Amino acid sequence: MNRKVPGASQFAALIASVKQCRLCEESLPLGPRPVLQIDPRARILIAGQAPGRRVHESGVPFDDPSGDRLREWLGITREVFYDPTKVAILPMGFCYPGTGKSGDLPPRPECEPAWRHQLLQHLREIRLTLVIGQYAQKSHLSPSKKNLTETVRSWKDYGNGLIPLPHPSPRNNIWLKKNPWFNESLLPHLRKAVHDALDM
Numbered sequence: 481m482n483r484k485v486p487g488a489s490q491f492a493a494l495i496a497s498v499k500q501c502r503l504c505e506e507s508l509p510l511g512p513r514p515v516l517q518i519d520p521r522a523r524i525l526i527a528g529q530a531p532g533r534r535v536h537e538s539g540v541p542f543d544d545p546s547g548d549r550l551r552e553w554l555g556i557t558r559e560v561f562y563d564p565t566k567v568a569i570l571p572m573g574f575c576y577p578g579t580g581k582s583g584d585l586p587p588r589p590e591c592e593p594a595w596r597h598q599l600l601q602h603l604r605e606i607r608l609t610l611v612i613g614q615y616a617q618k619s620h621l622s623p624s625k626k627n628l629t630e631t632v633r634s635w636k637d638y639g640n641g642l643i644p645l646p647h648p649s650p651r652n653n654i655w656l657k658k659n660p661w662f663n664e665s666l667l668p669h670l671r672k673a674v675h676d677a678l679d680m
């Protein structure tokens with residue numbers, strides 16, 4: 481059966497619609513500002529959580545200490561990271577959702593059914609998906625494990641094309657200290673997988 485491949489004009493129209501989205505505006509403390517990076521040629525998909533306040537202000541995904549750590553984990557420069565023909569960055573919610581008592585609020589649930597499913601259909605060259613944090617893991621990984629630590633610790637279960645990761649936020653420094661296997665065994669595998677996916 482021939483499945484219809486979405487075309488370039490459809491893609492451009494979709495991106496224009498996303499950029500103008502105001503669907504959950506009433507729930508967003510700083511208003512809508514979708515932050516994502518996408519090109520149909522991308523080979524790596526970063527499925528993250530939602531922009532933080534600083535990223536909302538700059539409009540650049542992972543333009544913060546979390547991004548610095550993520551680039552270090554991946555072993556790639558900012559230049560490579562911000563090349564949309566190499567890396568697509570699609571958080572679960574595209575706009576900053578606000579902050580609660582224990583950090584940023586969950587990504588807005590409206591975003592995934594409204595936009596994310598459609599956008600993913602245009603990513604046909606993806607070789608590696610990095611699934612960051614509990615919200616993306618609930619959506620991308622099945623069956624999910626008991627919690628984030630178990631999911632990440634079971635990275636070998638997901639095969640070559642998918643790697644679950646904790647959020648690279650400085651808030652997770654304690655988690656990283658408690659789980660030394662992450663640096664010792666997962667990171668070397670991650671860097672190799674990233675470089676292989678990009679033919680570096």
Ligand code: SF4
Pocket residue numbers: 498501502503504505512513514573574575588590591594
């Ligand atoms: S979070 Fe998603 S659904 Fe809500 S306004 Fe932003 S782009 Fe639209």
